[in-house]
Amino acid sequence: MSVAALIVAAGRGSRAGEGIPKQYRAIQGKPVLARTLSILLSHPGISHTLVVIHPDDRRFYEDTIRTLPSPPSAILPCIHGGTTRQVSVRNGLEALVDLNPEIVLVQDAARPFTGPDLIDRAIEAGRRWGAAVPGTPVTDTIKVIGDQSEVLSTPDRSKLRAVQTPQAFSFSLLLEAHRSAAAANLDTFTDDGALAEWAGLPVHVFEGETDNMKLTHPADFRKAERRLKGEEMTYVTRLGTGFDVHAFGEGDHVWLGGIKVPHDRGVVAHSDGDVILHALTDAILGALADGDIGTHFPPSDPQWLDASSDRFLAHAVDLVRSRGGIVDHLDTTLLCEKPRLGPYREAMRQRIAEIAGLRLDQVSLKATTTEKLGFTGRREGIAAQAAATIRLPEMSE
Template sequence: MSVAALIVAAGRGSRAGEGLPKQYRMLQGQPVLARTLSAFLDHPRIDQTIVVIHPDDRELYKAATGGLHLSSAALLPCVDGGETRQDSVRNGLEALTASAPQIVLIHDAARPFIRPQLIDRAVDAAQRWDAAVPGTPVTDTIKIVGERSEVVSTPDRARLRAVQTPQAFRFPPLLKAHREAAAAGLHAFTDDGALAEWAGLPVHVFDGDPGNVKLTHPADFQEAERRLRGDTMSYVTRLGTGFDVHAFGEGDHVWLGGIKVPHDRGAIAHSDGDVILHALTDAVLGALADGDIGTHFPPSDPQWRGASSDRFLAHAVNLVRERGGIVDHLDATLLCEKPRLGPHRDAMRRRIAEIAGLRLDQVSLKATTTEKLGFTGRSEGLAAQAAATVRLPETHP
């Protein structure tokens, strides 16, 4: 059977931090996309490969692919992507209609560690079934939560799989499913397996590869560099804590966890007065033994007057990464009578994860009152305490 590989490389990769889109960043002197492409171009069972890119990235694409060795598979002209991943995949599939492969593998450009054995399993799965996706067992316990963050159910993790790419399909049914979804006005499928399910195709799961990681956050690139170097560096875990407090003053909102929260008072502060981000910043700096927020952002300096506190936390996290370290977890507790954290918790967690370049499950937020005791109990202000767990390269004197 003829087999085509479709590499999705049209995203912006904003969670990976500032700089080039992640698929064009360098890993050990080679662009991520080039590493990913090489795995398919050098595989004897792949007949042709096509890449879907962002229209603005043609020069980046040309530079990334200029040095590739085209040994056993044809690299077709690249195709412009669409507004969503689903649109981009459909554009790539439409471009393949001229050659009409029998099987197509859809793979993320940001998974450069794909191995030949996984490609073989994907092709075998597509030959056996119309639609199949690689999956790895889930080791963490998963909770399904409701609107108030209460646990609704706990699925049996023995039946759960974390899905990867390349996802493997017979070409005609997948193209038909994409066309039907587009005609129905559906454009938000982030996974071709889910789109195939919607179209009524039975989707099977074959064995994935734990090493087939997707590069998403800045820490992922650091880990990838170490992996390619074969580093055996040992790390020491550090725990830092932070605390911040601000009195209430005139205003109609407060900033908490990077989110503007409506309130009948404002916070008196030199910056935006975000006690959660300030406490987290001090916690990270504490783990580094590198002073506190006032050391790095003196209140006497007018440039920080009214400053957005996301800059402070991002700075502290970048200091960890500059030292070759990894931020593992951020945890904060808000102490106040009002405003309530619950309605904004998820938005705050997402914003903190975005600022720090972490996964959502690496950010914890809690809240408590002080039972009407002290200045927070009298609603004179609010406070936050935080902890940060980081790993730093172990050094010896």
């Protein structure tokens, strides 16, 4: 019996707080999606695995794949999701049509603690019933309330179950149900079991796992970190610094922190001359002990002429993650008389956080003049100094 796993990883995870999508955030140094993938890829009953991602997340996804021990042949090329979870699942099912598996398991990307026994039960339930979802008993009393928060009823909790993933279905039945819902212009089902019910399929509940938590809120990530603490490798913290300077030249703007800032001068540079992003790139490379920006992007190479400096910073961050590391904090000080940083500071912080895949509170940006001393004081150029704090897996001797 062929079994395909479909991992839904196209969501934004807004309830998990600011920062990169939750499925790409690290817990104990490893992205959540990498943990979920490892579980499914290591299960002997699953022949193929497909991940549905957001179109904007390809770099995060590729970084995640690189953290796996080796490029697994069982992973199919990822595909893009849609505007809702339901659309994303349907896109994944359509991508599996040529494989035509007998059973498909639909798994949340943010469930990194799914056990192999649960997967066994899911496959068996899918084979037996054609539509089945894992569920755990509800321990709290549940109240149904009205518009004014008044209690309308109290269901018998012995008949209630909290539903999880992986949910198991006959591939052909689930695909037909999704196509029917799309034809009816329905695209807001947040659970494939509910969609199957709407399509008239009898859906069964099999035994879930209380440990199979879904990471939804910031507290869930703290709980997951505590759970894994002591089970993973230890990390060493490294600090790197960077400095960059460019002379002013002809022009009507400068690039700073990934933002185009109007100014009465431009800068003389091979790339776009963004001193903030250049200094941050060097700071990260310094923490890695991996050369400097000129090593990785030599000015003698014409391909970097007028290049956008966000590529340099993204590359440095990718190097950290490719080594299983974590970028903890980025701090920059801009040195110039003009332009003034204040009106653009928050936009720059947001752009740096976006490029580096960090939360806003992990990016600091400051500015100072040099009291009209030196080349910056004479308004001959602009400079920036930066510091980057990262964590790398501690290597044994």
